[in-house]
Amino acid sequence: MDIIDLFLRLLSAKSETPDDDGLLDFITEYLSDFEAYRFDDGDIKSLFLTKKFGDGAHLCFSGHIDVVPAGDAWDSEPYTPKIEDGKIYARGAQDMKSGVAAFVQACKEVKNFNGRLSVMLSSDEEADGIGTQNALKGIEKMGLLPDYAIIAEPTCEDVFGDAIKIGRRGSVNGVLKLYGKQGHAAYPAKSVNVINLIAPILPKMAGKNLDDGDDFFEPSQFVITDIRAGMEVTNVTPGLLKMMFNVRNSTKTTVDDIEQFVKSNFDGLNYELEMKPSANSFMTTPDSKIVKLLQSSIKDICKIDTKLSTAGGTSDARFFGLFGIDTVEFGVINDTIHAPNERTTINEVKSLNSVFNRVLNEF
Numbered sequence: 001m002d003i004i005d006l007f008l009r010l011l012s013a014k015s016e017t018p019d020d021d022g023l024l025d026f027i028t029e030y031l032s033d034f035e036a037y038r039f040d041d042g043d044i045k046s047l048f049l050t051k052k053f054g055d056g057a058h059l060c061f062s063g064h065i066d067v068v069p070a071g072d073a074w075d076s077e078p079y080t081p082k083i084e085d086g087k088i089y090a091r092g093a094q095d096m097k098s099g100v101a102a103f104v105q106a107c108k109e110v111k112n113f114n115g116r117l118s119v120m121l122s123s124d125e126e127a128d129g130i131g132t133q134n135a136l137k138g139i140e141k142m143g144l145l146p147d148y149a150i151i152a153e154p155t156c157e158d159v160f161g162d163a164i165k166i167g168r169r170g171s172v173n174g175v176l177k178l179y180g181k182q183g184h185a186a187y188p189a190k191s192v193n194v195i196n197l198i199a200p201i202l203p204k205m206a207g208k209n210l211d212d213g214d215d216f217f218e219p220s221q222f223v224i225t226d227i228r229a230g231m232e233v234t235n236v237t238p239g240l241l242k243m244m245f246n247v248r249n250s251t252k253t254t255v256d257d258i259e260q261f262v263k264s265n266f267d268g269l270n271y272e273l274e275m276k277p278s279a280n281s282f283m284t285t286p287d288s289k290i291v292k293l294l295q296s297s298i299k300d301i302c303k304i305d306t307k308l309s310t311a312g313g314t315s316d317a318r319f320f321g322l323f324g325i326d327t328v329e330f331g332v333i334n335d336t337i338h339a340p341n342e343r344t345t346i347n348e349v350k351s352l353n354s355v356f357n358r359v360l361n362e363f
Contacts, residue, residue, distance in 0.1 A: 001030075003102065004346060004350070006030075006104065006105050007088070007097065007101035008081050009026070010100060011079070012090075013079070014079045015066050015123065016067055016069050016070075017066035017123065017124050017125070017127045018044045018131075019123065020045050023121075024045055024046075024065065027104055027119070028049065030104065031104065033051065034050060034107070034118075035049065036048070036049050037049075037050075037138065037142075039134040039137075039138040041130060041131070043123075044131045045124075046121065046122040047119075047121045047135075048118065048135050049119040051118075053113045054113065055114070056113075056116075057115045058116040058144070059147070059148045059290070059360075060117075060119070060146035060148070060149045060325075061103035061118070061119050061120070061152065062119070062149055062150070062151050062316060062320070063096050063100045063120075063316075064096060064123065064124070064126065064131075064132075065100055066124055066127075067092040067095065068126050068338050072340070073340040073341075076341075078091040083346070087344070087345050088349070090343075092342070094332055094337045094342055094344050095334075096152055096153050098154070098331065098344050098349050098352065099151075099152025099331040099332070101353070102152060102331075102356050106353055106356035107119055107360075113360050116146075118144075120132065120135050120139075122135065125315070125316050129319065136322075145323055146325055147325070147326065148290040148326045148327075149325050150290065150294070150329070150356075150359070151316060151317045151327065152329070152352070153165075154331040154333060154344075155309070155331050155334060156331070156332060156333040161298045161301070161302030161304040161351070162306055163307050164291075164309065164328055164330040165311070165328065166283060166284045166285075166286065166291055166309070167216060167251070167281070168281065168282060168310060168315065168317060168318055168321075169218075169250055169310060170249045170277060170279050170282075171246065171248055171249070171277065171278045171279040171313075171314060172247045172249055172255055172258055172275055172276070172277045173244075173245075173246050173275065173277075173278055174246070174247070174258070175242065175243070175244050175273075175275075176243045176266070176271055176272070176273050177240065178241040178242075178243070178269060178271045179240060179270040179271065179272075180194040180237075180238070180239045182236060182238060183236070184236065185235045186235070193237040194229055194239060194240060194241035195229055195238060195241065197241075197269060198243070201265050202224075205224065206222070206224050207221060207223065207224075208221070209221050210261060213250060214252070216308065216310045217250035218250070220247055220249040221247065222247055223245060224244070225246055226242075226243070227242070227244075229241035251282070255275060255277055259273065279314040282317070282318060282322070284326045284327055286308055290327075294359060296362070297356075297358040297359050301355050330355070332344045332345075332348040332349065
């Protein structure tokens with residue numbers, strides 16, 4: 001089975017999150033000379049395959065085999081891959097069965113590798129990412145956390161090879177409740193109108209940068225997403241206001257920093273604040289071995305200088321970052337993920353496999 005045959009096999013599975021549709025068992029058999037460990041939790045499944053080739057460092061390829069539901073408006077059957085004009089159409093073609101096929105095939109064919117090589121796969125990245133977290137906690141107990149990780153998410157922008165991700169912003173969601181005193185609009189002196197309380201505060205907070213960013217991260221901005229108060233009547237002043245916000249934070253801004261920013265603006269007022277990080281920011285330094293090796297491999301295969309990026313939303317890479325693992329992301333062009341007629345090209349999949357082959361041979 002070559003790389004494209006493997007890719008088509010993965011695309012043919014209807015592995016809508018968290019159902020793996022048998023793919024984890026298939027990949028376990030495909031890499032049968034690797035030790036296999038499962039960390040399933042009900043319907044959420046995760047797989048860790050590992051093999052020691054030498055005494056060098058531990059490299060782990062990681063990804064997810066689940067996809068979002070196909071939806072409507074497809075021109076072909078989303079789980080029957082269609083090849084047309086050098087493109088392959090199917091749900092998961094970009095996100096991210098192309099990446100999974102590329103590194104699984106590289107691990108199948110590896111010949112010159114000095115260290116421990118692993119594959120980690122989960123079935124719920126498109127949901128809550130519990131599978132990858134379970135696997136990381138499990139292998140930590142086994143003493144098998146990797147030194148380096150490559151997540152094969154689609155990262156390229158315009159041309160294959162033009163971008164790899166060396167970090168991600170975090171995401172902090174917040175809900176603030178501001179209390180006043182409800183009353184009749186005709187007697188404002190007898191009430192404490194929460195809209196009057198917040199009106200002078202909003203210009204100091206809305207859209208404000210909490211840091212200056214750096215060469216890799218945009219500034220962390222305080223983004224207010226919802227404000228509501230009152231009962232949709234004209235003669236009652238509201239006594240309770242609810243404000244929701246989100247901060248996509250760089251490594252320069254912490255949850256404590258955000259809390260202090262809110263406190264400094266609402267000091268002296270009666271309020272409650274709840275904040276919940278849904279993702280933690282992380283960055284692998286540009287001089288890390290895995291960053292430099294991936295860059296040189298892309299240069300060798302694609303003849304292009306790749307940029308280092310932290311753009312985009314969240315991925316399972318954030319969980320590797322929590323364990324202090326040097327983590328990078330690299331995959332095919334990202335322009336049709338989650339859309340009808342999701343597609344990638346045969347050349348991109350083959351090139352991605354070639355890049356990963358070179359990484360392993362030069363590691």
